Amino acid sequence: MKITLIISLAILTLSANAQSPKFKSKYLNSIDSTSLKQHVYVLASDSLQGRDTGSEGEHKAARYIVNYFKSAGLKPFNDTTYLQNIGLWSWRWDSFQFKLKDKQLIHYEDIVYLSTAPIEPSISSQCIFIGNGNDSITDHLNMKNKIAVALADNLNSWYSLASKTKRDGAIALVMVHQSDSDAFSKLSAQMKAKHNKQSIYRSRPSFSNNLTKAFAISHDCLESLFNNSLETLSGYQTAKAIKQLPQPELTITCPIIIEKANANNVAGYLPGKTKSQETLVISAHYDHVGERYDGICVGADDNASGTAAVIELAKAFAPLKGKLDKNIVFLATSGEEKGLLGAFYFADHPQEHVFNIKANINVDMIGRIDSTHKSNYIYTIGNNHYPEFDSLLHVANNLLTPITIQYDYNKTQGFGNFLRLSDHYAFHRINIPVLGFFSGLHPDYHKPSDTPDKINYREMEQRVRLIFTTAFLATQKTAFNTQDD
Structure with a gap:
């Protein structure tokens, strides 16, 4: 002009x-x-x-x-x-279901899902305790097709350990904070707010079955899983000792609803x-x-x-x-x-x-x-x-x-x-x-x-x-x- x-x-x-x-x-x-x-x-x-x-x-x-x-x-x-x-398009979470043997676990009270990968149909597998996930332990454990359960210092930083256990054959990672009893409830409140929101996409969303899957659980839930106190479990630092623990079966369903927004x-x-x-x-x-x-x-x-x-x-x-x-x-x-x-x-x-x-x-x-x-x-x-x-x-x-x-x-x-x-x-x-x-x-x-x-x-x-x-x-x-x- x-x-x-x-x-x-x-x-x-x-x-x-x-x-x-x-x-x-x-x-x-x-x-x-x-x-x-x-x-x-x-x-x-x-x-x-x-x-x-x-x-x-x-x-x-x-x-x-x-x-x-x-x-x-x-x-x-x-x-x-x-x-x-x-x-x-939108997707939102449907009803989460967690079953430990014959007991229903309560989402956000016992366990909370951290990933965005839907799990449908259900996965059902044995849980194997892996301590803090160090190589000195995991190199001597068979995690193939199992759910790895680990102690952690930070429940928000799960991706690295989840990827490692996935490479070792685990189908999912479950974490518990090894010292802070309030860490789970704080994270659970954050995830509940996040789960209650729908996710928006320009086109119909699709998900790979190969995505990493991670969970956090409360101290009480960990003790129910392995019939041992957190203090006792924290003392298990060798694969030989860990192999003596029970391997309870956990069934998980995390379905989603996809629809036009x-x-x-x-x-x-x-x-x-x-x-x-x-x-x-x-x-x-x-x-x-x-x-x-x-x-x-x-x-x-x-x-x-x-x-x-x-x-x-x-x-x-x-x-x-x-x-x-x-x-x-x-x-x-x-x-x-x-x-x-x-x-x-x-x-x-x-x-x-x-x-x-x-x-x-x-x-x-x-x-x-x-x-x-x-x-x-x-x-x-x-x-x-x-x-x-x-x-x-x-x-x-x-x-x-x-x-x-x-x-x-x-x-x-x-x-x-x-x-x-x-x-x-x-x-x-x-x-x-x-x-x-x-x-x-x-x-x-x-x-x-x-x-x-x-x-x-x-x-x-x-x-x-x-x-x-x-x-x-x-x-x-x-x-x-x-x-x-």
């Missing part, structure tokens, strides 16, 4: 008001901190369980967003439904005044990371804040239905935390709608004040690639009480390349101009402590008003229609 075109963009944009509505501050009146706070508190409530992709908590959030899109007068994105299934984008659109189908997409992801062993990650800033902004923007734009030069699609995506899956799906499936997407504004984490600021700022992402968007942003900022525009996250590389780390990247990669809004990182990121009480709603209101004004200018006829020479 020529420099002269960039410099004159503001004049061209404002001159287009002969055909388009002129910006008026009254359009901003419905954007207020009270409404934003209400949305954040609902979306980041414990009842939504962290809005994990495809979960019931996320479905509740989707229904909430749909209701507000309807009340704003948005039309379903494909004129049929506000929900766009994003074509994912019910994970959906929520999308509605505000029709413009022309039939060209030129469209601005305003997006924010509404999913989060769900529940962990230490609590529910409610995701107030990430990204109830961005979702609340999109809901408020839909309400604010509602009086302009049929008056703007471009349609506006309001898009709340699923699967962002799994790898921008919902945004990729929307961008890669134009056959599911009629829109000619000219630009994307993405809102991800706009509710907090980071450690380098006190107030009155916003980070923007992508505008270093799209000078026209940057010009629109500054025109918009000058129509309001200006806030400081920060470019720091446009400069990062590698994993810190924030252009690639949120939904705007799905559009950028197919050469659609993007502009991301972001208030910066904080210590509560992806933790249960990212709660609604930590949001600065007055600051958030000013940011949403800037986003509205930038979006308003982006819907003008002249915006994103200039040609390179």
Whole structure:
């Protein structure tokens, strides 16, 4: 694009008001901190369980967003439904079964599975005690087709020993912490939270029968297995002594359920005044990371804040239905935390709608004040690639009480390349101009402590008003229609 075109963009944009509505501050009146706070508190409530992709908590959030899109007068994105299934698969654990001779072991109380490899049908084999798993012991034991049981100093570092015993012929490894009686219960709580979540895949998952299988057991369970105390078993340091121990039979079943994931984008659109189908997409992801062993990650800033902004923007734009030069699609995506899956799906499936997407504004984490600021700022992402968007942003900022525009996250590389780390990247990669809004990182990121009480709603209101004004200018006829020479 020529420099002269960039410099004159503001004049061209404002001159287009002969055909388009002129910006008026009254359009901003419905954007207020009270409404934003209400949305954040609902979306980041414990009842939504962290809005994990495809979960019931996320479905509740989707229904909430749909209701507000309807009340704003948005039309379903494909004129049929506000929900766009994003074509994912999921797997989750079914009922674990463990049987020691005639006794049923209780999952999470006696034993816990550490691997991700399903075990179905059951495996049933003798258990062989191998002490601490040193070569001086295992080299003299026959582990072929048996379940190796070992003492360990760290139940989380199981893979190396599990691989070693597998090479020696064992079909699974069972570990017990040799000193810390609380280690099992702590690990079990972590694994229970992990097992209660479904895993999401782009395509139907498959599993090799050859995957390593590892378990942890409690001290009491170990003593039941071998009819000896932990202290006694710790004294067995030779293969000759270990061979005198019983080898009880353990039967294990760890089945999974594979099914299509019910994970959906929520999308509605505000029709413009022309039939060209030129469209601005305003997006924010509404999913989060769900529940962990230490609590529910409610995701107030990430990204109830961005979702609340999109809901408020839909309400604010509602009086302009049929008056703007471009349609506006309001898009709340699923699967962002799994790898921008919902945004990729929307961008890669134009056959599911009629829109000619000219630009994307993405809102991800706009509710907090980071450690380098006190107030009155916003980070923007992508505008270093799209000078026209940057010009629109500054025109918009000058129509309001200006806030400081920060470019720091446009400069990062590698994993810190924030252009690639949120939904705007799905559009950028197919050469659609993007502009991301972001208030910066904080210590509560992806933790249960990212709660609604930590949001600065007055600051958030000013940011949403800037986003509205930038979006308003982006819907003008002249915006994103200039040609390179």
